[in-house]
Amino acid sequence: xxxxxxxxxxxxxxxxxxxxxxxxxxxxxxxxxxxxxxxxxxxxxxxxxxxxxxxxxxxxxxxxxxxxxxxxxxxxxxxxxxxxxxxxxxxxxxxxxxxxxxxxxxxxxxxxxxxxxxxxxxxxxxxxxxxxxxxxxxxxxxxxxxxxxxxxxxxxxxxxxxxxxxxxxxxxxxxxxxxxxxxxxxxxxxxxxxxxxxxxxxxxxxxxxxxxxxxxxxxxxxxxxxxxxxxxxxxxxxxxxxxxxxxxxxxxxxxxxxxxxxxxxxxxxxxxxxxxxxxxxxxxxxxxxxxxxxxxxxxxxxxxxxxxxxxxxxxxxxxxxxxxxxxxxxxxxxxxxxxxxxxxxxxxxxxxxxxxxxxxxxxxxxxxxxxxxxxxxxxxxxxxxxxxxxxxxxxxxxxxxxxxxxxxxxxxxxxxx
Amino acid sequence: xxxxxxxxxxxxxxxxxxxxxxxxxxxxxxxxxxxxxxxxxxxxxxxxxxxxxxxxxxxxxxxxxxxxxxxxxxxxxxxxxxxxxxxxxxxxxxxxxxxxxxxxxxxxxxxxxxxxxxxxxxxxxxxxxxxxxxxxxxxxxxxxxxxxxxxxxxxxxxxxxxxxxxxxxxxxxxxxxxxxxxxxxxxxxxxxxxxxxxxxxxxxxxxxxxxxxxxxxxxxxxxxxxxxxxxxxxxxxxxxxxxxxxxxxxxxxxxxxxxxxxxxxxxxxxxxxxxxxxxxxxxxxxxxxxxxxxxxxxxxxxxxxxxxxxxxxxxxxxxxxxxxxxxxxxxxxxxxxxx
Numbered sequence: 001x002x003x004x005x006x007x008x009x010x011x012x013x014x015x016x017x018x019x020x021x022x023x024x025x026x027x028x029x030x031x032x033x034x035x036x037x038x039x040x041x042x043x044x045x046x047x048x049x050x051x052x053x054x055x056x057x058x059x060x061x062x063x064x065x066x067x068x069x070x071x072x073x074x075x076x077x078x079x080x081x082x083x084x085x086x087x088x089x090x091x092x093x094x095x096x097x098x099x100x101x102x103x104x105x106x107x108x109x110x111x112x113x114x115x116x117x118x119x120x121x122x123x124x125x126x127x128x129x130x131x132x133x134x135x136x137x138x139x140x141x142x143x144x145x146x147x148x149x150x151x152x153x154x155x156x157x158x159x160x161x162x163x164x165x166x167x168x169x170x171x172x173x174x175x176x177x178x179x180x181x182x183x184x185x186x187x188x189x190x191x192x193x194x195x196x197x198x199x200x201x202x203x204x205x206x207x208x209x210x211x212x213x214x215x216x217x218x219x220x221x222x223x224x225x226x227x228x229x230x231x232x233x234x235x236x237x238x239x240x241x242x243x244x245x246x247x248x249x250x251x252x253x254x255x256x257x258x259x260x261x262x263x264x265x266x267x268x269x270x271x272x273x274x275x276x277x278x279x280x281x282x283x284x285x286x287x288x289x290x291x292x293x294x295x296x297x298x299x300x301x302x303x304x305x306x307x308x309x310x311x312x313x314x315x316x317x318x319x320x321x322x323x324x325x326x327x328x329x330x331x332x333x334x335x336x337x338x339x340x341x342x343x344x345x346x347x348x349x350x351x352x353x354x355x356x357x358x359x360x361x362x363x364x365x366x367x368x369x370x371x372x373x374x375x376x377x378x379x380x381x382x383x384x385x386x387x388x389x390x391x392x393x394x395x396x397x398x399x400x401x402x403x404x405x406x407x408x409x410x411x412x413x414x415x416x417x
Numbered sequence: 418x419x420x421x422x423x424x425x426x427x428x429x430x431x432x433x434x435x436x437x438x439x440x441x442x443x444x445x446x447x448x449x450x451x452x453x454x455x456x457x458x459x460x461x462x463x464x465x466x467x468x469x470x471x472x473x474x475x476x477x478x479x480x481x482x483x484x485x486x487x488x489x490x491x492x493x494x495x496x497x498x499x500x501x502x503x504x505x506x507x508x509x510x511x512x513x514x515x516x517x518x519x520x521x522x523x524x525x526x527x528x529x530x531x532x533x534x535x536x537x538x539x540x541x542x543x544x545x546x547x548x549x550x551x552x553x554x555x556x557x558x559x560x561x562x563x564x565x566x567x568x569x570x571x572x573x574x575x576x577x578x579x580x581x582x583x584x585x586x587x588x589x590x591x592x593x594x595x596x597x598x599x600x601x602x603x604x605x606x607x608x609x610x611x612x613x614x615x616x617x618x619x620x621x622x623x624x625x626x627x628x629x630x631x632x633x634x635x636x637x638x639x640x641x642x643x644x645x646x647x648x649x650x651x652x653x654x655x656x657x658x659x660x661x662x663x664x665x666x667x668x669x670x671x672x673x674x675x676x677x678x679x680x681x682x683x684x685x686x687x688x689x690x691x692x693x694x695x696x697x698x699x700x701x702x703x704x705x706x707x708x709x710x711x712x713x714x715x716x717x718x719x720x721x722x723x724x725x726x727x728x729x730x731x732x733x734x735x736x737x738x739x740x741x742x743x744x745x746x747x748x749x750x751x752x753x754x755x756x
Binding site: 054066124280289291292294295296297299301321328330332334335336337338340341342343344348349350351353354355357359360362364366367390392394395397 | 435439440441442444445446447457458459460461493534535536537616617619620621623624625627641642645646648649650652653654655656657659674677678679736
């Protein structure tokens with residue numbers, strides 16, 4: 001894809017300092033002007049990506065070059081990214097960690113999203129980061145600790161029971177499970193009647209926290225957070241989305257990068273800890289003098305029993321190549337309301353073993369299956385099956401993997417935010 | 418598969434033991450009954466080879482004793498540094514059964530467990546057989562008789578016991594006899610039977626199979642899991658490959674991955690080659706037929722991907738190929754490097 005006129009491409013600059021200075025200047029005033037509809041300048045976005053190993057190692061730059069991106073080095077960890085056929089760069093990619101590169105761009109949201117999706121679709125070695133609700137809960141605690149209660153934040157909650165249908169809807173076509181079905185204008189289409197909630201609350205963080213504490217026990221979709229605004233040091237904030245996207249709505253790129261770093265730090269730690277816990281560890285059984293490690297199972301307990309139709313529609317969806325869960329397998333029927341699926345991820349091509357019942361899901365990750373599969377699975381279950389989950393890896397709560405993650409390389413807290 | 422047949426299935430038995438030792442939270446649908454008593458999984462398919470000195474002694478006995486038995490599961494308990502050697506069997510057996518040399522071999526190994534497991538120190542050991550609950554009584558009797566036989570040969574032995582496995586409408590249970598003859602302590606924890614798998618009525622009690630295949634698998638075992646895991650692993654390999662390329666997939670690597678790395682633990686692989694590699698070869702031929710892009714060998718398959726369409730077509734074949742109910746068998750001729 002190469003648009004004739006792509007807006008907001010980057011000029012060619014020489015140093016990291018010049019680039020981030022440019023984006024900072026780009027940002028100053030942008031938020032106010034956008035609010036007043038006075039500018040066509042888009043907001044700066046960041047995308048936290050994840051690379052998989054190829055032949056035993058990760059290499060961001062080689063992966064990007066393999067999908068027809070022209071990459072030029074700015075310094076040891078920052079690179080310009082140019083779309084094939086264009087004369088200017090559309091993004092910068094920062095590679096502090098070969099596993100978790102961060103892509104920055106000022107393209108308009110829909111163009112930036114489309115390009116990132118296209119990159120991901122072109123390589124089974126690239127994926128987005130995926131944040132389930134416990135990640136947002138951790139961020140929310142940090143926000144409450146770091147900021148006075150009068151600062152504003154925004155939280156978006158979203159849940160749609162896509163496999164649920166009332167009895168007269170059981171023949172609803174499978175297209176309802178197509179990916180990228182958003183909550184757009186529904187005026188001209190007939191939507192099957194099922195549980196569907198999307199709420200956006202912008203409020204002072206003190207009031208919002210009090211309200212949430214009262215509302216959450218009453219209404220489960222409030223457990224399914226898909227986006228949260230982290231306040232910036234002075235004004236505005238940074239929107240963090242469940243699929244690894246960040247949008248800067250502050251006047252500082254430096255603080256955006258700090259927020260990305262904090263989230264990446266939690267994500268990195270929790271993913272690696274989840275992998276350590278769930279992967280089998282190889283050893284030579286003939287000589288080993290320590291216990292075998294087969295890895296620990298992931299257990300997701302639903303808050304209430306799924307109805308049989310929902311269960312059956314979910315299992316049937318996993319037999320199709322395109323479904324929300326991005327998994328494919330031949331379900332093995334284990335009686336009413338129980339199925340085993342030895343599945344494979346349709347994008348990263350990593351296997352995962354699943355037991356799904358109306359009450360729970362067990363997953364076993366083979367060694368090498370990326371830990372972000374766990375985050376994505378939980379995020380998807382919350383959004384599309386049951387918003388309120390209890391999740392464990394072995395006997396340890398999934399939340400613990402997130403809550404114990406250090407958030408700052410230097411001090412272990414979020415004091416700089 | 419009926420519940421009575423399932424309770425005899427050593428693949429099911431083995432996977433029940435694995436799940437009973439996995440850490441799980443309180444209230445989980447699978448209860449780690451063995452772990453709750455402090456037993457952790459130490460090894461699967463563990464070879465218990467005798468030393469030269471032991472072999473020499475065993476050669477002089479008047480009863481047949483396997484010097485190098487392989488035990489299905491080893492559990493460990495920190496208290497007194499105890500190792501439980503567990504063998505899964507579909508039924509009980511008598512003292513004249515052809516299973517007795519192996520049983521005597523495991524009992525002798527249990528008598529010298531520090532050396533056999535290579536753990537040193539002064540560990541305690543017990544030998545237990547897991548059988549369907551109805552067979553626990555007679556298994557207990559046989560094990561005590563074999564232990565006595567071995568002891569009479571002047572060899573060190575260890576306590577023995579039987580563990581029962583039963584399947585009810587609400588799940589799969591481990592249990593033990595009230596007044597066993599064997600003196601193993603571990604089964605006493607199961608006198609009050611312990612549920613491992615919880616199910617709703619009419620559901621199949623099988624858990625996800627961590628181990629989908631074992632060398633001494635019974636002919637009528639359920640191998641659907643093995644086949645679907647194999648299919649997923651194959652798709653995973655085909656999906657990841659960079660095109661164009663000629664990719665070689667070694668059967669042993671696939672088997673390692675399908676079995677969460679346990680295949681590589683099976684010590685005496687030469688005995689497996691005659692069964693499992695021909696089976697994999699035939700599976701590959703079923704998946705790929707006579708596709709000219711694929712060369713199926715006896716230990717590996719080579720696939721020539723020239724363009725993306727090759728991948729798409731071959732993956733679609735793997736996705737949609739119907740596999741036979743029973744896994745194909747074959748007779749393995751010697752490999753070139755064995756001639």
